[in-house]
Amino acid sequence: MVRIFSISLDAVILAMTLIFSWLMPSLTRRDLLFGVTVAPDARTRPAGRAILRRYRLQMFVVALLCVLALALLAAFAPDTWWSDGWSSLFVLAIILLMAVPYLLAYAASRALRVAPQEGSGGAAASSPVAELRPRTYGDYIPLFWEALPLAIIAATAIALATSYAAAPAVIPVHFDAAGHPNSYAPKSIGSYFASVWVQLGLEVVFTGITLLIVGSKALPGRAESRFRRWWLRYLFAMKVTTLAFLGVLAVMIARTAQTGTASSISSILPLTLGYVVIVLVGALALAIRTGQGGSRLGSPAETARDRMDDRYWKLGAFYVNPRDPSFLVEKRFGVGWTINFGNRWSVLALCALLATAVLIPLLSLLLRTR
Amino acid sequence: MSQQDTEPPVIRLDEINPLPKYLQIVEQIRTLVAEGALAPGTPLPSVRQLASDLGINVNTVLTAYHALEAEEILLLRHGARAVIHPRLRRLAAPQAADIDHIRMLLGRVRTDALLRGLSLSLLQELAVAAFRPSPPDQNSASSESD
Numbered sequence: 001m002v003r004i005f006s007i008s009l010d011a012v013i014l015a016m017t018l019i020f021s022w023l024m025p026s027l028t029r030r031d032l033l034f035g036v037t038v039a040p041d042a043r044t045r046p047a048g049r050a051i052l053r054r055y056r057l058q059m060f061v062v063a064l065l066c067v068l069a070l071a072l073l074a075a076f077a078p079d080t081w082w083s084d085g086w087s088s089l090f091v092l093a094i095i096l097l098m099a100v101p102y103l104l105a106y107a108a109s110r111a112l113r114v115a116p117q118e119g120s121g122g123a124a125a126s127s128p129v130a131e132l133r134p135r136t137y138g139d140y141i142p143l144f145w146e147a148l149p150l151a152i153i154a155a156t157a158i159a160l161a162t163s164y165a166a167a168p169a170v171i172p173v174h175f176d177a178a179g180h181p182n183s184y185a186p187k188s189i190g191s192y193f194a195s196v197w198v199q200l201g202l203e204v205v206f207t208g209i210t211l212l213i214v215g216s217k218a219l220p221g222r223a224e225s226r227f228r229r230w231w232l233r234y235l236f237a238m239k240v241t242t243l244a245f246l247g248v249l250a251v252m253i254a255r256t257a258q259t260g261t262a263s264s265i266s267s268i269l270p271l272t273l274g275y276v277v278i279v280l281v282g283a284l285a286l287a288i289r290t291g292q293g294g295s296r297l298g299s300p301a302e303t304a305r306d307r308m309d310d311r312y313w314k315l316g317a318f319y320v321n322p323r324d325p326s327f328l329v330e331k332r333f334g335v336g337w338t339i340n341f342g343n344r345w346s347v348l349a350l351c352a353l354l355a356t357a358v359l360i361p362l363l364s365l366l367l368r369t370r
Numbered sequence: 371m372s373q374q375d376t377e378p379p380v381i382r383l384d385e386i387n388p389l390p391k392y393l394q395i396v397e398q399i400r401t402l403v404a405e406g407a408l409a410p411g412t413p414l415p416s417v418r419q420l421a422s423d424l425g426i427n428v429n430t431v432l433t434a435y436h437a438l439e440a441e442e443i444l445l446l447r448h449g450a451r452a453v454i455h456p457r458l459r460r461l462a463a464p465q466a467a468d469i470d471h472i473r474m475l476l477g478r479v480r481t482d483a484l485l486r487g488l489s490l491s492l493l494q495e496l497a498v499a500a501f502r503p504s505p506p507d508q509n510s511a512s513s514e515s516d
Contacts (some may be wrong), residue, residue: 130380131380135419222377289506325425
């Protein structure tokens with residue numbers, strides 16, 4: 001079960017990453033080619049077309065390698081390889097491999113680099129521009145919508161509270177793929193309501209990310225504003241569905257603790273896979289509709305602009321500008337936002353996020369082996 | 371929906387301009403207020419937001435906002451959003467001192483123009499263009515022409 005789930009999950013993530021990488025040059029602003037400021041019509045000129053063709057050919061080769069590697073692993077790798085999480089490292093390695101065509105295309109695009117004033121159709125790079133309008137959370141997400149995630153957390157807490165007294169003194173906290181509990185903990189407010197604490201943590205993280213995006217560096221224009229609104233609402237939908245998913249899971253686990261039957265838990269793996277597919281396909285559809293920074297939503301004159309100087313963009317992908325107080329800025333190659341590596345708070349936040357991502361699996365592993 | 375669908379005025383910094391950045395912000399907000407593009411009570415972006423969008427130091431924006439506060443164009447309250455002063459004197463009847471101040475400034479412009487070799491007829495032409503009752507919205511025009 002875990003084997004099929006892991007293979008399917010890896011296949012889905014690889015397929016979506018490849019599709020995104022393939023499409024990305026068409027989704028970024030027209031005056032940016034692989035993170036380099038170029039003339040807005042560079043993609044349609046022979047030199048630009050050649051770079052795109054080479055990039056997509058190399059991406060195709062990477063895709064073939066991925067399919068081959070995954071097929072070999074699916075056929076020959078032992079079950080423990082999949083259940084011990086080595087497949088995540090494999091996916092990471094493949095994603096790193098996808099950086100090679102990008103770096104080659106970036107190097108080639110530098111030959112087409114133009115001074116920003118040509119690239120942005122007349123607006124000099126040395127004339128930064130800003131809208132004189134405050135941006136607030138409520139401009140993008142109606143505040144009353146927030147009642148929904150809070151209601152989901154409250155409903156989960158109430159559902160667990162009603163079964164707390166009847167639950168046994170020792171409760172299952174971890175399950176194998178077949179749905180059999182393989183780790184237990186003494187019943188306490190901390191352990192029994194673990195899902196609620198996770199939900200509250202996610203609520204804080206998602207809301208925090210939304211607030212950072214609301215305050216991130218913005219260019220004037222309605223297309224950019226619509227882009228922001230659509231993506232923030234997508235993020236909100238992700239928040240609500242993730243909280244609901246955890247809520248359902250918590251109730252299932254509570255029921256298992258009381259009745260001892262565990263068949264429903266095993267349905268979580270296919271549900272997780274379905275959820276990942278929906279999230280990724282949704283992101284892809286939205287990215288194709290909006291383009292980066294709303295570049296596919298507005299007129300060319302409005303959206304072919306990016307006034308940040310190329311010298312602050314290392315490898316066309318990492319923004320390093322200590323003089324800019326921005327925490328988040330629009331990505332040059334990709335849809336969404338990236339941090340300003342020149343801002344120490346951004347770097348600290350990234351380190352904290354990475355540390356959490358490493359520490360949580362490590363802690364759970366330590367707790368399980370104890 | 372709400373304010374997101376109307377085009378707000380924009381502010382543009384020129385790094386080649388010898389005028390300090392904070393003064394460029396002050397001058398542009400003054401002009402927008404004088405021309406009615408920013409009405410009394412209109413909220414302005416937070417200091418951090420404007421600094422981030424323009425890619426400049428937070429203190430530069432803070433200095434500009436304080437200068438506008440000193441002129442009573444901006445109302446700054448601790449913990450609240452900066453707004454164009456609700457009691458702006460723009461629509462009040464001008465006082466004699468106000469008229470004297472403008473006469474003095476115009477006199478300086480005339481002297482400056484003559485020293486630079488401009489004829490009085492050219493100066494009049496420039497003045498007519500500059501003081502046209504409803505001047506074109508420079509900000510939207512410039513962002514369109516980009």
